[in-house]
Amino acid sequence: MVLHRNLGPFDTTAIGLGEMPLTIENNLGPQMGIDTIHAALDAGCRQIDTAWAYYCSGGEEQTGEKLVREAMSTWKGPKDEVLVATKVGHFRNFTDGKPTWDVDGRPENLIRRAKESALALGVDTIDLLYFHRPDPKIPYGESCEAMKEIAKQGVARTIGISNASIEQIDIAREILGDLFVAVQNQYSPIYTETIDTLDYCGKVGLSFVCWSPLGGFRKPKDESKFDPFREVAAAHNVSYQQVVLAWELAKGDHVFVIPGAHRPATILDSLHAGELELSEEELAKLG
Template sequence: MRTRTLGPYEVGAVGYGAMPLSIEGRPDEARAVATVHAALDAGVTLIDTADSYYAPGGEPGHNELLVARALASYGGATDHVLVATKGGRGRTDDGGWTVKGDPGHLRRAAEGSLKRLGVEAIGLYQLHKPDPDVPFAESLGALRELAEEGKVRTVGISNADTGRIREAEAVLGDLLVSVQNRYSPAVRDGEPELRLCAELGLAYLPWSPLGGISRSALDGPGGPEARSAFHTVAEARGVSPQQVALAWLLALSPTLIPIPGASRPESIRDSAGAADLVLTGEELALLP
């Protein structure tokens, strides 16, 4: 798999978002572990998780524990795999999401993630979402302290606009290596943040990167006009429209690393194939 730069790391150009393995509708343990192993077999070296990826009513950290078990049971080397986790969110019993970015909570969250992942330091620790009730600089300061103590190697932020990105750069300096925002064929309002990350040399990790791509060109929000081009290119190439969508994303910026989710081995294998699918100028011109 081709690689891209994420701070001090070189990772596969397509990562893996492990959230589907732990939230509502999650697969059983055997299939979940097989999915992580399939990602590793396909050359994925960036796995994204969070302490808040668990089903309502469950225990925080389900996904982190699952990823740790899958890595431990893998038959090959895993020391080159970057596990990125996040803190600052939680779940409610009715399925909602909470936001908590105060320094005390973030410290406890990071220390819990350390134990669950079984590592001496978290390779990439990300603030899951700015807390409107906590000054952003205070949340960032907590992450900086964790890095200074050796508990975190690099820092990222998520769900951040350009102002937040610039503020994070000012507070964190070289510790800041990534921004994880939503971006996909269906959601493209993050272009200013994408451009700023390229300008600053920050990795841009789009979550839900396959939004708007359905198996059928006629299904999903936006109507056939929004997706028919992805399906047309896919049919001509003999690949899935999902692969074309990920290859399109990769062509947008040299610092972009998509993290598609998957709950089946065949799905992540297909997504990983996009890392080596280079679209032509003519094909890119067809895509909306």
Template sequence: METKQLGNTGIFVSAIGLGGMPMSIANRPAESQSIAVIHRALDLGITFIDTADSYCLDESDKHHNEKLIHKALTSYNGDISQVVVATKGGLMRPNGSWGRNGSPEHLRQTIRESYEALGSEKPIDVWQYHAPDPNYTIAQSLAPVKEAVDAGLIRFVGVSNFSVEQIKQARDVVDIVSVQNQYSPWERQPEIDGVLKYCQQEGLTFLPWSPFGGSRRHANLADIPAIAQLAKSKGVSVYNIVLAWLRSQSPAILPIPGASKISSIEDSARAADVTLSHEEVQQINRAT
């Protein structure tokens, strides 16, 4: 598996990551299946796993995905010394819905809980503020994060769903290595709002969430002629084409497609070997 540097950390991770969310939300697979998926990802050389405290069914199930990933890593027979787990905090799951909570008290508590869920044997590799809460300033919400870094609970910090100005505010409080915003052939905001350009200029890793456009787009990728034709001509899946398109947009991008089946993560890993020409990229741009 090709590798790339995580931000300016000097640490290299796989060029394709694994998103853990599908293993812990509604309609999630059996735990044994999820662990098998994570083990297969590790076999394929994937060393970057993205999770969150809110990848769960509801508040009573909080930290489910983090605990699952920790269980999978500790039961893996191979080398996990290079694996980086990036988690997030700041979203709530009351009755299965989603809501923001940037309260310093809450973030201080959930960081400690994430640290414990991930094994409490080493600092959290990457902790990301999941989404800014308008009830608190960026500085207020990130103050306990800086405290956790200083206390050895967190190694690196990232942000998610942030604008360029919000990223700059965050960097005034604590060093930032990554930004995770929505980005797909149908959600192009990072190109328009300057976040992708800023990440590339500043050496920050950009993690595109929902790379296949969400459940509605995911099911209809093959209906887009430009994507379907490129997939057929290259002998790969439509998902490979989308991941290759994302990687072509900027060297800062590290896709983190979710998976809950072994076949899915095997397919995503193959995308690391797919390249698109400038004209092929433009074909997708025009089609979407």
């Protein structure tokens, strides 16, 4: 069984499916997307992470949320067990002719996008809605007030923030109170700068969700950072990706991972990471 943990009011899996690769540039098409989501759910995954902005720059918007809706509506399993999280505040753009990500944290935009997200997902109330990324043009508290209004209007049950510092976490705590349940920040062997926010979330009772927990797939990365994980993996006869995810989950019971996948095989392997027990010695070696 896939490891379960509590995220706010939800009993869900500590390993969720990151939907982004299924609908941004270089995805393998909608059928592969549906097959991947169904394979994850059939294997016991109970958390899907998507966003308003998970579509190809210049193409149809919200294709990630629409894919999740289709996958959920055609899945025969217990849909009410699945936590579907989405995010607002980002959109796709072109910078110097290349597909990029832009932000719009204006309150009226966040409220409008949240309603569009609920519509695309086919729900009245989104389980968990994140403010995707701070907008430097808008005071952080104003964006958080909008997230509170979204919950007040019944469009989201709980709120998270993403790409946030400790200072921003405190602003969100002050404004959102009990509605605020999770912080989603980048964290992996190639990106450990956010460990302060991971530890802080544990102290103040928030969940911490690691994005790109395997180092991501969009940019070349320093592969040597994974060498110690490869060594431990060989001893356990598992993929090094399972060791990376297990190491992240061992940082605390409040930690979650949402590995991305372009196809069923990779998420099916990742879902086993919760079964992997790393010794104190191995964890010390991995850092």
